[in-house]
Amino acid sequence: MLVKTFGAAVQGIDATIITIEVNVSQGIRFMLVGLPDNAIKESHERIISAIQFCGMKFPHFQVIINMAPADIRKEGSAYDLPLAIGILAGAGDILSDELDRYVIMGELSLDGTLQPIKGALPIAIKARQEGYKGLILPAENANEAAVVNNLEVYGAVNLMEVIDFLNKKREITPTVIDTRKEFFSHLGQFEIDFSDVRGQENVKRAFEVAAAGGHNLILVGPPGAGKSMLAKRIPTILPPFTLYEALETTKIHSVAGKIGKETSLMTERPFRSPHHTISDVALVGGGGNPQPGEISLAHNGVLFLDELPEFKRTVLEVMRQPLEDRRITISRARSTVEFPASFMLVAAMNPCPCGYYNHPTRECVCGPGVVQKYLSRISGPLLDRIDIHIEVVPVPFEKLSECQPSETSEQIRERVIQARNIQLERFKGEKGVHCNAQMTSKMLHKYAQLGDEAAAKLKSAMLKLNLSARAYDRILKVARTIADLDHSENVEARHISEAINYRNLDREGWAG
Numbered sequence: 113m114l115v116k117t118f119g120a121a122v123q124g125i126d127a128t129i130i131t132i133e134v135n136v137s138q139g140i141r142f143m144l145v146g147l148p149d150n151a152i153k154e155s156h157e158r159i160i161s162a163i164q165f166c167g168m169k170f171p172h173f174q175v176i177i178n179m180a181p182a183d184i185r186k187e188g189s190a191y192d193l194p195l196a197i198g199i200l201a202g203a204g205d206i207l208s209d210e211l212d213r214y215v216i217m218g219e220l221s222l223d224g225t226l227q228p229i230k231g232a233l234p235i236a237i238k239a240r241q242e243g244y245k246g247l248i249l250p251a252e253n254a255n256e257a258a259v260v261n262n263l264e265v266y267g268a269v270n271l272m273e274v275i276d277f278l279n280k281k282r283e284i285t286p287t288v289i290d291t292r293k294e295f296f297s298h299l300g301q302f303e304i305d306f307s308d309v310r311g312q313e314n315v316k317r318a319f320e321v322a323a324a325g326g327h328n329l330i331l332v333g334p335p336g337a338g339k340s341m342l343a344k345r346i347p348t349i350l351p352p353f354t355l356y357e358a359l360e361t362t363k364i365h366s367v368a369g370k371i372g373k374e375t376s377l378m379t380e381r382p383f384r385s386p387h388h389t390i391s392d393v394a395l396v397g398g399g400g401n402p403q404p405g406e407i408s409l410a411h412n413g414v415l416f417l418d419e420l421p422e423f424k425r426t427v428l429e430v431m432r433q434p435l436e437d438r439r440i441t442i443s444r445a446r447s448t449v450e451f452p453a454s455f456m457l458v459a460a461m462n463p464c465p466c467g468y469y470n471h472p473t474r475e476c477v478c479g480p481g482v483v484q485k486y487l488s489r490i491s492g493p494l495l496d497r498i499d500i501h502i503e504v505v506p507v508p509f510e511k512l513s514e515c516q517p518s519e520t521s522e523q524i525r526e527r528v529i530q531a532r533n534i535q536l537e538r539f540k541g542e543k544g545v546h547c548n549a550q551m552t553s554k555m556l557h558k559y560a561q562l563g564d565e566a567a568a569k570l571k572s573a574m575l576k577l578n579l580s581a582r583a584y585d586r587i588l589k590v591a592r593t594i595a596d597l598d599h600s601e602n603v604e605a606r607h608i609s610e611a612i613n614y615r616n617l618d619r620e621g622w623a624g
Contacts, residue, residue, distance in 0.1 A: 136202035139174025146179030193218035325593030326547035333504030348521035382413035
């Protein structure tokens with residue numbers, strides 16, 4: 113008897129429907145074709161054990177299984193469940209009249225228990241697009257998949273539940289998630305706040321400007337100055353997710369297997385902080401079956417690189433193209449996969465190996481030229497893509513001990529949202545541009561025109577501080593954001609002055 117069940121293969125952050133054709137006929141062979149990997153080939157033993165635990169028998173006939181399309185490589189153990197259902201349906205133990213209405217995915221334990229899978233959300237989205245009635249998958253993935261409306265999502269605990277459900281002997285209640293209610297009920301809930309930070313008012317201002325315009329930022333300061341503490345609070349002042357951004361970000365984390373079983377939809381912008389020993393593949397993504405890297409997991413959020421000069425040079429250099437294009441393309445012989453990577457880069461570093469160059473009270477013990485050599489670990493092209501350079505100095509005791517409350521993240525966030533709304537209105541006719549940091553040189557001439565006083569101020573700074581030519585566009589972008597925070601239609605001299613102050617590393621002689 114020939115039957116068909118339907119699963120899905122995840123490629124990038126999208127899914128493709130896989131048709132599993134099972135033919136049970138006279139004979140004794142078991143054959144599995146259609147480019148399965150080793151994990152799928154090993155499913156034979158898991159399926160036999162799981163079926164026996166359900167009190168049923170594996171058919172003593174010839175079983176030939178084809179996974180179509182045959183030119184797409186199928187990987188992972190998530191095909192155990194549709195293969196088992198297809199085999200039992202082919203043997204006549206399961207009613208096959210409604211199998212074409214469901215996409216089925218799940219990994220089987222030896223006792224028939226269903227284990228969670230990766231990529232449940234993109235699989236659910238594809239199932240709805242292709243017009244399937246429902247999706248059957250492990251119960252731990254049900255909340256994640258139920259975010260997709262107009263699709264019945266059935267979460268099962270074990271193989272026996274699925275068999276009884278398809279044989280109409282048992283009801284499984286579909287998991288229902290009110291996506292919008294779930295999304296809006298969890299927005300803006302943070303355990304940390306900028307009100308925890310004492311002093312550092314100039315750094316907080318730089319963070320506000322960076323968040324308002326989506327600018328990349330680097331913090332330079334001695335140990336204990338509060339660089340990491342400040343960076344971890346950036347998500348609390350970023351604009352809240354839109355529903356589209358939340359779905360897109362959740363898809364990436366779903367493919368990577370980073371979604372918790374109680375989570376249905378991500379409501380906080382991601383904050384990724386990889387260790388400096390990370391490899392280039394782990395950072396940008398890749399592998400035999402390409403998986404998203406840290407830059408994609410930080411999509412629509414923040415990528416924080418602490419101790420930036422300690423990262424391997426090759427690791428940092430692979431970020432240059434994604435920082436410009438806001439996506440990463442991974443090419444293999446058989447396929448090309450594209451992952452989104454629109455993130456805000458926040459980096460932190462000590463000014464020198466000992467950490468105390470330019471410290472107000474402690475003396476630097478680094479020899480001549482050591483500071484410059486340390487900073488040169490970060491290449492010019494990478495530094496060119498960082499808009500704001502800010503020096504962080506230690507907080508004096510008087511500031512640490514004062515009881516006067518600092519400004520909260522909510523207050524800063526309100527100003528950031530207002531500035532972002534101005535930018536959304538400005539760029540509504542520009543495809544793929546949502547904030548000032550994404551402006552091209554052509555857009556700068558259109559949206560950041562300078563008056564005579566502002567132009568003279570910028571010219572004077574370029575000459576006196578010997579700022580590099582690459583700093584010119586960055587200063588204009590940041591000045592445009594400062595003007596938006598100021599609700600000013602034009603970029604004025606005071607906005608240029610503040611933007612110039614955020615280019616410390618471009619100043620000749622800063623590192624001795």
